[in-house]
Amino acid sequence: xxxxxxxxxxxxxxxxxxxxxxxxxxxxxxxxxxxxxxxxxxxxxxxxxxxxxxxxxxxxxxxxxxxxxxxxxxxxxxxxxxxxxxxxxxxxxxxxxxxxxxxxxxxxxxxxxxxxxxxxxxxxxxxxxxxxxxxxxxxxxxxxxxxxxxxxxxxxxxxxxxxxxxxxxxxxxxxxxxxxxxxxxxxxxxxxxxxxxxxxxxxxxxxxxxxxxxxxxxxxxxxxxxxxxxxxxxxxxxxxxxxxxxxxxxxxxxxxxxxxxxxxxxxxxxxxxxxxxxxxxxxxxxxxxxxxxxxxxxxxxxxxxxxxxx
Amino acid sequence: xxxxxxxxxxxxxxxxxxxxxxxxxxxxxxxxxxxxxxxxxxxxxxxxxxxxxxxxxxxxxxxxxxxxxxxxxxxxxxxxxxxxxxxxxxxxxxxxxxxxxxxxxxxxxxxxxxxxxxxxxxxxxxxxxxxxxxxxxxxxxxxxxxxxxxxxxxxxxxxxxxxxxxxxxxxxxxxxxxxxxxxxxxxxxxxxxxxxxxxxxxxxxxxxxxxxxxxxxxxxxxxxxxxxxxxxxxxxxxxxxxxxxxxxxxxxxxxxxxxxxxxxxxxxxxxxxxxxxx
Amino acid sequence: xxxxxxxxxxxxxxxxxxxxxxxxxxxxxxxxxxxxxxxxxxxxxxxxxxxxxxxxxxxxxxxxxxxxxxxxxxxxxxxxxxxxxxxxxxxxxxxxxxxxxxxxxxxxxxxxxxxxxxxxxxxxxxxxxxxxxxxxxxxxxxxxxxxxxxxxxxxxxxxxxxxxxxxxxxxxxxxxxxxxxxxxxxxxxxxxxxxxxxxxxxxxxxxxxxxxxxxxxxxxxxxxxxxxxxxxxxxxxxxxxxxxxxxxxxxxxxxxxxxxxxxxxxxxxxxxxxxxxxxxxxxxxxxxxxxxxxxxxxxxxxxxxxxxxxxxxxxxxxxxxxxxxxxxxxxxxxxxxxxxxxxxxxxxxxxxxxxxxxxxxxxx
Numbered sequence: 001x002x003x004x005x006x007x008x009x010x011x012x013x014x015x016x017x018x019x020x021x022x023x024x025x026x027x028x029x030x031x032x033x034x035x036x037x038x039x040x041x042x043x044x045x046x047x048x049x050x051x052x053x054x055x056x057x058x059x060x061x062x063x064x065x066x067x068x069x070x071x072x073x074x075x076x077x078x079x080x081x082x083x084x085x086x087x088x089x090x091x092x093x094x095x096x097x098x099x100x101x102x103x104x105x106x107x108x109x110x111x112x113x114x115x116x117x118x119x120x121x122x123x124x125x126x127x128x129x130x131x132x133x134x135x136x137x138x139x140x141x142x143x144x145x146x147x148x149x150x151x152x153x154x155x156x157x158x159x160x161x162x163x164x165x166x167x168x169x170x171x172x173x174x175x176x177x178x179x180x181x182x183x184x185x186x187x188x189x190x191x192x193x194x195x196x197x198x199x200x201x202x203x204x205x206x207x208x209x210x211x212x213x214x215x216x217x218x219x220x221x222x223x224x225x226x227x228x229x230x231x232x233x234x235x236x237x238x239x240x241x242x243x244x245x246x247x248x249x250x251x252x253x254x255x256x257x258x259x260x261x262x263x264x265x266x267x268x269x270x271x272x273x274x275x276x277x278x279x280x281x282x283x284x285x286x287x288x289x290x291x292x293x294x295x296x297x298x299x300x301x302x303x304x305x306x307x308x309x310x
Numbered sequence: 311x312x313x314x315x316x317x318x319x320x321x322x323x324x325x326x327x328x329x330x331x332x333x334x335x336x337x338x339x340x341x342x343x344x345x346x347x348x349x350x351x352x353x354x355x356x357x358x359x360x361x362x363x364x365x366x367x368x369x370x371x372x373x374x375x376x377x378x379x380x381x382x383x384x385x386x387x388x389x390x391x392x393x394x395x396x397x398x399x400x401x402x403x404x405x406x407x408x409x410x411x412x413x414x415x416x417x418x419x420x421x422x423x424x425x426x427x428x429x430x431x432x433x434x435x436x437x438x439x440x441x442x443x444x445x446x447x448x449x450x451x452x453x454x455x456x457x458x459x460x461x462x463x464x465x466x467x468x469x470x471x472x473x474x475x476x477x478x479x480x481x482x483x484x485x486x487x488x489x490x491x492x493x494x495x496x497x498x499x500x501x502x503x504x505x506x507x508x509x510x511x512x513x514x515x516x517x518x519x520x521x522x523x524x525x526x527x528x529x530x531x532x533x534x535x536x537x538x539x540x541x542x543x544x545x546x547x548x549x550x551x552x553x554x555x556x557x558x559x560x561x562x563x564x565x566x567x568x569x570x571x572x573x574x575x576x577x578x579x580x581x582x583x584x585x586x587x588x
Numbered sequence: 589x590x591x592x593x594x595x596x597x598x599x600x601x602x603x604x605x606x607x608x609x610x611x612x613x614x615x616x617x618x619x620x621x622x623x624x625x626x627x628x629x630x631x632x633x634x635x636x637x638x639x640x641x642x643x644x645x646x647x648x649x650x651x652x653x654x655x656x657x658x659x660x661x662x663x664x665x666x667x668x669x670x671x672x673x674x675x676x677x678x679x680x681x682x683x684x685x686x687x688x689x690x691x692x693x694x695x696x697x698x699x700x701x702x703x704x705x706x707x708x709x710x711x712x713x714x715x716x717x718x719x720x721x722x723x724x725x726x727x728x729x730x731x732x733x734x735x736x737x738x739x740x741x742x743x744x745x746x747x748x749x750x751x752x753x754x755x756x757x758x759x760x761x762x763x764x765x766x767x768x769x770x771x772x773x774x775x776x777x778x779x780x781x782x783x784x785x786x787x788x789x790x791x792x793x794x795x796x797x798x799x800x801x802x803x804x805x806x807x808x809x810x811x812x813x814x815x816x817x818x819x820x821x822x823x824x825x826x827x828x829x830x831x832x833x834x835x836x837x838x839x840x841x842x843x844x845x846x847x848x849x850x851x852x853x854x855x856x857x858x859x860x861x862x863x864x865x866x867x868x869x870x871x872x873x874x875x876x877x878x879x880x881x882x883x884x885x886x887x888x889x890x891x892x893x894x895x896x897x898x899x900x901x902x903x904x905x906x907x908x909x910x911x912x913x914x915x916x917x918x919x920x921x922x923x924x925x926x927x928x929x930x931x932x933x934x935x936x937x938x939x940x941x942x943x944x945x946x947x948x949x950x951x952x
Contacts, residue, residue, distance in 0.1 A: 023492070024409035031402035031467055039426045039460045042437035049437065106329060113322035123326060125574060126333050131581060132566035134521035136538045137559045141336050144343060144552055152339060155356045184336060192578055196586025216318060234585065245430040248523045252542055269432050274528060279436065286433035297425045483640050484673035486660040489690035502677045
């Protein structure tokens with residue numbers, strides 16, 4: 001939370017250094033220039049590309065050719081893209097809900113019911129460590145667990161006498177399986193945010209409620225949840241932003257399949273751009289994605305500033 | 311209600327224990343798979359522990375030239391991009407922290423800088439693929455090092471700014487008043503205090519670069535192949551080489567795991583963009 | 589040590605004027621206290637003297653040298669910061685020695701000797717080897733003081749360093765600072781919002797309000813002859829009593845149903861001002877209780893609403909019939925809640941101001 005506070009803090013800056021010193025510009029210049037060169041500049045070029053038909057390697061559009069909003073029109077009339085957006089909504093919506101709910105309960109359970117500091121830190125480390133691994137590798141690990149034949153998941157089903165399931169073999173089940181793998185990896189993020197928020201709540205809030213005879217449920221409903229609400233929203237948005245760029249696990253676990261059933265927008269963009277080499281269309285796709293993530297980012301920023309008040 | 315109060319901690323602990331098993335199992339299974347011969351991987355019911363330790367998969371990771379060179383490539387790229395992003399990010403972070411009302415009055419520049427990190431990487435890599443083609447940076451270490459700055463530099467800047475913000479300005483002013491130059495002040499006062507944050511930023515940047523996949527997939531090829539790019543290719547005539555993949559997974563997971571354990575407090579702070587301190 | 593001259597110092601932060609054309613002379617070896625409510629410009633003035641702020645206009649001179657454009661490093665000053673700015677990665681002794689390690693710092697004797705000497709003078713030799721985080725609030729204050737005293741600077745600046753301490757420690761440290769300042773003949777500029785601290789410590793006070801100097805003077809003068817209504821209201825505890833009056837005739841003031849006939853010398857100040865607004869102020873110490881005042885005495889009929897005992901005296905808060913609150917200081921245990929009587933003004937200690945706002949000037 002300190003970061004956020006920091007953004008609003010106005011320091012009594014030594015003005016003497018300010019007025020006559022180029023240092024701040026020299027310090028910040030290289031970073032801004034680099035970000036411009038490797039991110040903003042190329043993206044502006046791709047914005048221009050998104051209004052052009054360009055398919056290097058094909059005969060028809062060897063060089064960029066202006067088509068106005070043609071690429072965007074194509075995009076919104078392509079069922080495969082619309083399906084990927086539907087998948088995105090399902091995946092982003094339920095995945096985030098799952099991760100944030102689970103993370104919140106884990107965090108509160110850890111804070112409230114685990115007395116030993118060592119155990120608490122051990123569990124936090126265990127729940128956090130998957131975040132430190134390559135999503136691609138995590139995807140491979142889960143693919144193994146979910147193997148249709150000898151996977152552990154089906155093994156457990158078999159032990160209790162249930163038939164095997166083809167976890168990654170259909171649209172909704174496949175997306176859900178990927179969602180579970182991603183939850184395994186990222187539940188630590190909402191967990192840490194909520195845990196940090198809960199730890200910073202003053203005990204006197206709860207003592208006052210206890211004096212008033214409030215039940216645990218009441219304290220949860222009336223104190224914990226409202227106090228942490230905005231922080232939970234921030235965690236949710238932060239996770240949701242990852243749905244825009246979700247690629248690695250999908251690439252390794254289903255490759256968007258079967259067919260194109262489990263495709264998410266970033267993966268679809270990858271196919272259009274780097275399999276079909278339809279660069280103009282892919283550029284249009286990235287800008288639609290980018291706008292979505294900018295809007296989400298603004299929402300995030302608004303909530304981050306409300307967290308300031310917690 | 312009295313019984314409810316007594317049962318709740320038990321329920322909470324059971325929930326935690328259950329989830330801990332769920333969280334730990336894939337890790338265990340990875341290790342287990344790496345240590346089993348390939349034939350036992352698809353057996354039913356699954357073999358829960360390796361009866362005979364089979365280290366051939368690990369031997370493969372450390373002797374196969376593709377595997378070894380992929381890990382070396384990843385090391386070079388992750389370390390290179392980390393050095394660049396931490397140096398540039400620390401400089402910018404210091405300026406944003408100390409001279410905010412001069413270079414960034416509304417706090418917008420630093421916010422937009424951070425938001426470039428949230429942008430879908432595919433949006434960056436699409437134009438960069440062609441630009442790197444013209445600059446002959448495709449399939450080079452340098453190319454990926456530069457490309458990884460797109461997410462690591464904003465992160466390093468943001469985190470370093472946060473860490474600098476925790477050092478009161480008066481610490482520096484006191485040194486100025488006592489006759490220390492700006493450079494000396496930085497060396498004697500600011501640097502020792504920001505060092506833990508600098509280390510955490512370094513580690514976190516390194517881990518993110520180490521784990522990156524989509525840029526590597528698109529930009530690299532024959533000469534340079536970071537380890538994530540070879541994991542999808544470890545297949546022998548339609549059979550996924552699970553033991554080798556999982557041995558590789560174990561090996562490449564060791565550095566991030568050690569980093570988390572060693573720098574837990576600051577890594578957690580960095581992971582949550584400074585929102586959580588545990 | 590040097591004398592300090594501030595000439596027409598103005599500092600703007602964007603559209604906010606922090607200090608507006610402040611001029612001030614501080615003599616060598618003098619302890620001057622800048623006092624005022626928060627936001628009055630006292631800290632900006634101090635930071636300008638330190639070189640931590642660049643004035644928008646105006647000059648600052650140490651002895652005869654214009655230092656306005658010098659960086660803090662080149663001003664040869666010591667400063668104790670509000671948050672003390674002790675370095676957590678150093679021990680107490682290392683903090684004290686810190687200024688001696690700066691480039692170009694001339695040190696007579698070894699650094700250790702210097703540290704030990706100043707530690708003795710500030711009573712912090714008992715905890716020199718401790719880490720800053722292990723020190724108590726009072727110990728930290730002493731270390732900060734020692735760090736600022738370890739050199740012999742031209743000017744010594746203090747920015748509210750005592751504000752976080754409890755009352756007892758505050759008194760103790762104030763006394764020590766004053767002792768050291770006098771012993772060593774230090775030119776010291778101290779900033780505080782606490783008027784009581786200002787009154788006890790300062791050779792002279794500079795009372796500031798809204799970026800301007802409201803009054804400069806020694807504590808007695810500021811207390812007994814506040815030059816405007818702001819100073820009268822700000823200095824002195826309990827706060828001065830104030831009646832917003834209108835001049836009703838020669839030497840006569842009216843405030844609601846109250847009527848004040850002023851002594852001759854005060855009446856002269858109001859000559860020809862009939863109909864004007866005048867604030868009449870009197871300090872609680874200059875009121876006495878009477879059941880039946882003499883004819884012609886300046887008195888207001890009141891009822892006691894609260895009494896607070898402070899040692900041998902009571903602070904009594906009373907109310908007139910119109911609900912105007914009047915505070916008096918009387919011998920302990922003489923009055924009770926609900927008692928009715930008169931508060932009689934000491935005619936030698938009346939303060940008259942030409943209006944009701946802060947800038948209203950003294951008339952008598």
